[in-house]
Amino acid sequence: MEPVSRRTFFKQAGVAAAAVAVAGSTAVAPVGLGTAMAGAATTKDAPLAPEENLRGNEELVAHIKNAHTGEISLFVGEREVTIHDTTVAARLVRATR
């Protein structure tokens, strides 16, 4: 997991590939977050606990940079979090078929 602050994003390369938008608390994105959060107590298929939900009107967008390596960027608030999860990537890709 790689958080990116406002002052460090300038040095990062841009991205351009297929993006999957996950607005609000749809079934797919929370599973990915739950899987990837370091130290998270939940198993990957467990429902979110109330305190784990997105904050207020916060939106989350997941961008699969590489489906085979499972590299996914999560955009939420003013942060970008990169995870590597081949299972989540595969689920998202298959959900579009």
Next chain:
Amino acid sequence: MSSHREAPEIAKDPVADSTDLYAFISPDNANTVTLIANYIPLEGPAAGPNFYEFGDDVLYEIHIDNDGDGDADVTYQFSFNSVNTIPTTFLYNVGPIESLDSSYWNRRQFYSVTRVSGWDRSEVLATNLACPPCNIGPLSTPNYPALASAAVHSLGNGRQVFAGQRAEAFFVDLGAIFDLGDLRPIANLHNTFGLPALQAAAGVNSTAQVNVHSIAIQVPITDLTKGNIAPKNPALAAASIGVWTTASRRKAHVRGDDGGRGFDTGPYVQVSRLGNPLFNEVLVPLSQKDGWNSQSPSGDSSYAQGVASPELAGLLNVLYPGAFPHLAAYTKPRADLEAILLTGIPAGVVSPTFSTFTGTTQADMLRLNLAIPAASSPNPFGVLGGDVAGFPNGRRVTDDVVTIELQAIAGATIPLVDPTYTKDGAIADVSDGVTGAGLSLLATFPYLGTPYSGYNVPA
């Protein structure tokens, strides 16, 4: 142009497209610096029904480097919010706008100012500051100067700010320059590619009678320096700062299903940058311009080759055969341009005490020596004209940066670093032939003139 539409992608995103940056010791307030960043190129004054405004989804910033590393030490951030106060009308205004809280004014914009110093230490200086309307005409904005004056806001501690429409002060013969460099004053010397010869002529100002949107902030010198000192010795590197502006958008945007804006999320991504005028426009290859816009000045060594060996200098020899024999024969890296644009000019080059040097880090920043007072009679040719308070020591709204940079690229500044070089005789005529004469400017902050109204322009 200075930076108007200078890169392919940002040219399609006008509200985030920086056009000009100015930084100078305030001529009427010697202990302060005025910083002006202009956005939205070439606003036609008759813009109804939707007049120009800043982007609510754009983060505008003016950065200051005060330790020479090309990274920001002080940043002023500006974020905007637009509102419709009369939801039922299709009009921008339904009567004369005679004050910034006019009930006749429908589409309004407000902004916040935040100062960031050090590494992420933020201080909100103000919120909910009103922008003036655009200048529409004698019925809608009958006393525009009064509206603009009311939109100059004090931020306390000697700071003041303005954000809104202003008259374009940049002047350039864009039509001629980008017609294969046929500078009208010396068009008779152009090779014309075998086409009929051109006649020498006066320049034509391509940016006449258009407007821009300006973000102007005036702050004490001590707001900008390391250790909050007021530099007294201009020869010291600590006396000079580097300035640049950026615009950033959130990394992800999802359009709304109902035709609304949708939403933005993720970190801000820089999409526009401007330090020295014409740097990205003239010295960076087209294929790299949008990439340059996304970078910090601290990484500009990767663009230094375009400065050390500028393409335009080589083109001058092709386009004007025989006019620049000394420039054509000069094969050394252009240390003069590297100093002017990338490191600042060290003390001893122009004079023992003049310097804009900030350090050896190559970074495109508009450098301003804070220990050199404003000139009582500014020369638009700045340092080239013997006025050390002008460009490339900062940039004033009257500086003729196009002619200065054209002449510098044509070799006018090589003798500063290489006394063996003799300037070509044609140098004195190298110009786009446009001057700032006739520009309507203000004597006080925010200095840029009243924007042209849509009723009067075009006439």
